[in-house]
Amino acid sequence: xxxxxxxxxxxxxxxxxxxxxxxxxxxxxxxxxxxxxxxxxxxxxxxxxxxxxxxxxxxxxxxxxxxxxxxxxxxxxxxxxxxxxxxxxxxxxxxxxxxxxxxxxxxxxxxxxxxxxxxxxxxxxxxxxxxxxxxxxxxxxxxxxxxxxxxxxxxxxxxxxxxxxxxxxxxxxxxxxxxxxxxxxxxxxxxxxxxxxxxxxxxxxxxxxxxxxxxxxxxxxxxxxxxxxxxxxxxxxxxxxxxxxxxxxxxxxxxxxxxxxxxxxxxxxxxxxxxxxxxxxxxxxxxxxxxxxxxxxxxxxxxxxxxxxxxxxxxxxxxxxxxxxxxxxxxxxxxxxxxxxxxxxxxxxxxxxxxxxxxxxxxx
Ligand code: MRU
Numbered sequence: 001x002x003x004x005x006x007x008x009x010x011x012x013x014x015x016x017x018x019x020x021x022x023x024x025x026x027x028x029x030x031x032x033x034x035x036x037x038x039x040x041x042x043x044x045x046x047x048x049x050x051x052x053x054x055x056x057x058x059x060x061x062x063x064x065x066x067x068x069x070x071x072x073x074x075x076x077x078x079x080x081x082x083x084x085x086x087x088x089x090x091x092x093x094x095x096x097x098x099x100x101x102x103x104x105x106x107x108x109x110x111x112x113x114x115x116x117x118x119x120x121x122x123x124x125x126x127x128x129x130x131x132x133x134x135x136x137x138x139x140x141x142x143x144x145x146x147x148x149x150x151x152x153x154x155x156x157x158x159x160x161x162x163x164x165x166x167x168x169x170x171x172x173x174x175x176x177x178x179x180x181x182x183x184x185x186x187x188x189x190x191x192x193x194x195x196x197x198x199x200x201x202x203x204x205x206x207x208x209x210x211x212x213x214x215x216x217x218x219x220x221x222x223x224x225x226x227x228x229x230x231x232x233x234x235x236x237x238x239x240x241x242x243x244x245x246x247x248x249x250x251x252x253x254x255x256x257x258x259x260x261x262x263x264x265x266x267x268x269x270x271x272x273x274x275x276x277x278x279x280x281x282x283x284x285x286x287x288x289x290x291x292x293x294x295x296x297x298x299x300x301x302x303x304x305x306x307x308x309x310x311x312x313x314x315x316x317x318x319x320x321x322x323x324x325x326x327x328x329x330x331x332x333x334x335x336x337x338x339x340x341x342x343x344x345x346x347x348x349x350x351x352x353x354x355x356x357x358x359x360x361x362x363x364x
Contacts (some may be wrong), residue, residue, distance in 0.1 A: 054170020059095030067119035134174035141180020164255035166242025176275030193297035249335030250351030251288025
């Protein structure tokens, strides 16, 4: 998508052919900084510290991380170590495991001296595939937006609510929840996006608003608890979110707070869609509430907030009394029964075992 009018991806190979370059998302929207990853440790830290985040981008970074690791140690021990270090970075987004398994299956049978080149080749391929998947998912989602808009008599604006950041910054390009929105906007459909700020890390406020603004998509930032009120007053035509892991039965794990939006949507007959690339489906589990590991992060993210001061400095302030404990659950699970449809690169699936199996017969 566009940054200052220039087509940009979130991760790419540097000119020297081995450094992996990323946008440091912890600095957005106030600073746009490119960081070079040189080794396994850099890649693991970039994921753990959330310089890169979003399920598909975590997967792509892990793939590049394996390639960087193969430059350092391409023995079997080096391969196992890279898998272990990267796998430990973040527990919920299943794209991480998917990418690591993929790379390990390709690299294991090769000789050590063949592994580095093969790992880079596959990492580049995974990144390119992600762009294709998200673009195609975007087309299917655009058709849904267009239908809702047309069925409502083509009003002056169609209001879509989204949570967290599931835009191009969360993928390699296009995004999942936002890909349909970009495609609809580009096709002349008058979309307007309600952006949940998404506490505690505020990915909606800092990332979604930034990327929608860069692409010229009309949007309004709201605090996390506004969605239900807007839905009661007919101000939301549909909800689209992303997902970090969707079970084979269609339960959707996504950023904390997604479940409450789905409940409010169901209560107000607002369609609730999820943008879902194939690699985000965990075919090994069905019951999301019971089986998806939910990341618990540093409580300091709840008690402290970074922001820009009026004189242009980035500062962090504390918002709660010293000594009050805080809990920081990063994700929750929306049961399949609350999901109107799963928008995938292969079309729109009913959120059920049958629905997903129909689109991915080879996996079911
Ligand atoms: O903690 P984050 O910022 O990695 O969480 C991201 C999300 O919850 C996204 O909605 C999800 O990864 C889908 S991204 C296309």
